[in-house]
Amino acid sequence: MKKITLITALLISVWSVQAQKIEPQNVPASVIQSFNKLYPDVVSVKWELEEGNYEAKYKKNDIKSEAIFSSTGTFIQAEKSLSSPNDLPISVLNALKKDFLGFTYEDAEIITTADGKVLYEVEAANASISYELLYDANGNMISKTQNITEENGKKNK
Numbered sequence: 255m256k257k258i259t260l261i262t263a264l265l266i267s268v269w270s271v272q273a274q275k276i277e278p279q280n281v282p283a284s285v286i287q288s289f290n291k292l293y294p295d296v297v298s299v300k301w302e303l304e305e306g307n308y309e310a311k312y313k314k315n316d317i318k319s320e321a322i323f324s325s326t327g328t329f330i331q332a333e334k335s336l337s338s339p340n341d342l343p344i345s346v347l348n349a350l351k352k353d354f355l356g357f358t359y360e361d362a363e364i365i366t367t368a369d370g371k372v373l374y375e376v377e378a379a380n381a382s383i384s385y386e387l388l389y390d391a392n393g394n395m396i397s398k399t400q401n402i403t404e405e406n407g408k409k410n411k
Contacts, residue, residue, distance in 0.1 A: 273303065274303045274304070275300070275301070275302050276302065276303050276308075277301070278299070278301055281301050281308055282308070282325060282326075282327065284326055284327030285323045285324075285325070285326075289310050289321060289323065292321065292329060293310075293312070293321065295314075296310075296312045298313070299311065299312045300312070306324075307322050307324055307325070307330060308322070308324075308325065309321070309323075310322075310323070317335055318334075319332065319333065319335070320332065320334075321333075328368070330367070331365055331366060331367045331368060332365070332366045333363050333364070333375075334363060334364050334366075335361075335363050336362040336363060336364060338362065339360060339362040342362050342376060342389075343393070345389075345391065345392050345393030346374050346389045346391075346393050348393055349393035349394075349395065350376065350378065353395070354378040356380055357379055357380045358378070358379055358380070359376050359377065359378055360376070360379070361375075361376065361377040362374065362375070362376040363375045363376070371390075372390075372391055373391075373396060374388070374390075374391070375387065375388050375389075376389075377401070379401075384401040385398050385400055385401065386398075386399045386401060387399075
């Protein structure tokens with residue numbers, strides 16, 4: 255069962271669709287309570303509803319972060335932006351250099367799932383293609399999703 259939950263959480267993160275911004279008063283009390291329990295020192299939060307889950311977006315020490323909860327308030331995962339892809343573990347950097355030579359890397363994040371598993375997400379792009387990549391701490395690729403660019407230049411994942 256945990257594997258299915260992890261896969262679901264990863265799909266939410268990697269293959270996200272357009273999220274809907276919502277006002278805090280429209281977030282279920284159970285979600286707010288779970289967030290406040292896990293992050294009592296965070297005061298400014300922006301909420302989004304995406305595929306039935308609630309995403310709390312906030313900054314802490316100038317680091318962009320997200321916490322994702324089910325509609326019942328169950329914690330799914332946390333995401334934290336890294337300053338640079340160079341902050342990824344050496345195992346992930348080595349895998350990127352091996353499998354995506356000639357690509358540029360950006361938007362690196364560390365993801366921590368509800369069961370404590372740590373994963374790393376990064377975008378790899380060259381002149382013709384862009385991917386969202388997900389790795390475990392050992393540098394094993396978990397998923398590779400091609401980003402599709404719409405005519406207006408926005409990326410869909």
